[in-house]
Amino acid sequence: xxxxxxxxxxIEQYSDMVKRICFLHxxxxxxxxDIFQNVxxxxxxxxxxxxxxxxxKAWFARVTINACKDLLKSFFHKNMVPxxxxxxxxxxxxxxxxxxLEAVLSLPKKYKDVVYLFYYENYTAxxxxxxxxxxxxxxxxxxxxxxxxxxxxxxxxxxxxxT
Amino acid sequence: MNRIHNAFENVKADDAxxxxxxxxxxxxxxxxxxxxxxxxxxxxxxAFAVVLCCVLGVVLYSLNVTSVSFISIDVNPSVELSxxxxxxxxxxxxxxxxxxxxxxxxxxxxxxxxxxxxxxxxSSEFDSYIKDDSLLTFTVVSDNDEEIxxxxxxxxxxxxxxxxxxxxxxxVMDEAHENGLSFGKYSAxxxxxxxxxxxxxxxxxxxxxxxxxxxxxxxxxxxSHNGGSNSENKNDNACSESNVxxxxxxxxxxxxxxxxxxxx
Numbered sequence: 001x002x003x004x005x006x007x008x009x010x011i012e013q014y015s016d017m018v019k020r021i022c023f024l025h026x027x028x029x030x031x032x033x034d035i036f037q038n039v040x041x042x043x044x045x046x047x048x049x050x051x052x053x054x055x056x057k058a059w060f061a062r063v064t065i066n067a068c069k070d071l072l073k074s075f076f077h078k079n080m081v082p083x084x085x086x087x088x089x090x091x092x093x094x095x096x097x098x099x100x101l102e103a104v105l106s107l108p109k110k111y112k113d114v115v116y117l118f119y120y121e122n123y124t125a126x127x128x129x130x131x132x133x134x135x136x137x138x139x140x141x142x143x144x145x146x147x148x149x150x151x152x153x154x155x156x157x158x159x160x161x162x163t
Numbered sequence: 164m165n166r167i168h169n170a171f172e173n174v175k176a177d178d179a180x181x182x183x184x185x186x187x188x189x190x191x192x193x194x195x196x197x198x199x200x201x202x203x204x205x206x207x208x209x210a211f212a213v214v215l216c217c218v219l220g221v222v223l224y225s226l227n228v229t230s231v232s233f234i235s236i237d238v239n240p241s242v243e244l245s246x247x248x249x250x251x252x253x254x255x256x257x258x259x260x261x262x263x264x265x266x267x268x269x270x271x272x273x274x275x276x277x278x279x280x281x282x283x284x285x286s287s288e289f290d291s292y293i294k295d296d297s298l299l300t301f302t303v304v305s306d307n308d309e310e311i312x313x314x315x316x317x318x319x320x321x322x323x324x325x326x327x328x329x330x331x332x333x334x335v336m337d338e339a340h341e342n343g344l345s346f347g348k349y350s351a352x353x354x355x356x357x358x359x360x361x362x363x364x365x366x367x368x369x370x371x372x373x374x375x376x377x378x379x380x381x382x383x384x385x386x387s388h389n390g391g392s393n394s395e396n397k398n399d400n401a402c403s404e405s406n407v408x409x410x411x412x413x414x415x416x417x418x419x420x421x422x423x424x425x426x427x
């Protein structure tokens with residue numbers, strides 16, 4: 001089991017990424033709290049030895065994505081609507097940022113993680129394939145389709161990034 | 164930089180979320196360490212108990228199978244009983260063919276030596292070796308020889324056959340076994356040898372206890388066993404019945420000096 005010191009370092013280092021992945025999938029604070037606790041507890045109890053910081057970061061991305069999917073799939077979550085389910089996140093965005101976020105959040109579930117990992121975390125399609133345990137070509141396809149949808153919604157050419 | 168990167172830039176975990184998570188993890192670590200300690204303590208206790216049981220088992224087993232006391236029963240049949248520290252029979256060994264006949268149908272291992280002695284003396288095979296002048300001799304090698312002697316003397320069958328009971332030293336037993344004799348008969352041989360250097364252990368092995376005793380008495384001039392054991396038996400009976408303590412101590416002390424004098 002990892003120490004409290006290691007846990008605090010990981011919280012400081014990866015909580016923003018975990019938060020963003022939660023933001024893609026979840027709609028309330030309560031679920032985000034759960035995911036945070038689950039992910040960092042898993043980190044503390046995991047016996048995985050990380051070869052590098054990149055390895056550790058990829059581990060957090062994968063575990064968070066899986067935790068979100070598990071939560072959304074759970075019977076309890078499907079059948080219960082928490083009181084703060086409609087509460088909105090209190091981030092301050094410009095109109096431009098808000099439009100982009102809305103466009104990304106409106107994407108089908110299967111595209112969200114790929115778009116986030118590619119455009120924000122700057123992972124390559126090969127790395128994303130490893131993180132998400134998907135075929136490399138599938139990631140290319142998902143990115144291509146997501147890009148097309150975003151372009152339709154937001155216009156512009158800056159989604160045309162080399163994969 | 165792309166628009167998506169810019170849009171996500173403001174999505175950050177707030178301090179409260181980080182703090183809540185850190186507090187939760189801190190509590191979980193403390194809880195799990197405590198559970199881990201309890202688990203380890205239980206595991207250690209269980210492991211210790213298992214080790215203790217194994218050690219106790221080995222100790223009990225070794226105590227059970229280790230012979231610490233020995234009883235030689237000799238008429239002509241010569242039989243030795245090995246006893247563990249609980250005074251139970253661990254082995255019964257015949258030292259001549261007659262002894263083998265007696266032990267053939269008897270299962271004595273695990274019995275208390277009192278019961279084993281009764282089993283032997285009550286067996287029809289043993290009875291067939293007892294004649295009017297037969298001499299039944301018990302010889303004990305033990306740190307607890309007085310108690311064992313006392314118990315043997317209190318057996319009904321011991322009284323019935325007017326037995327003799329002596330003690331011997333373990334050194335005598337080792338020598339006896341090297342010569343292929345029971346230590347009861349070997350003790351009698353040593354006593355005879357004091358008066359007659361020419362006698363050998365091999366010769367004594369072929370004699371009955373009565374024959375050895377008669378030869379000893381020829382040298383000592385004693386006649387307490389002469390022509391059978393009746394006169395001595397009466398004395399023995401009188402002794403054991405009227406003053407058991409005295410009889411026992413007499414048997415025991417004479418036994419300690421065995422090889423020099425019998426209980427006559």
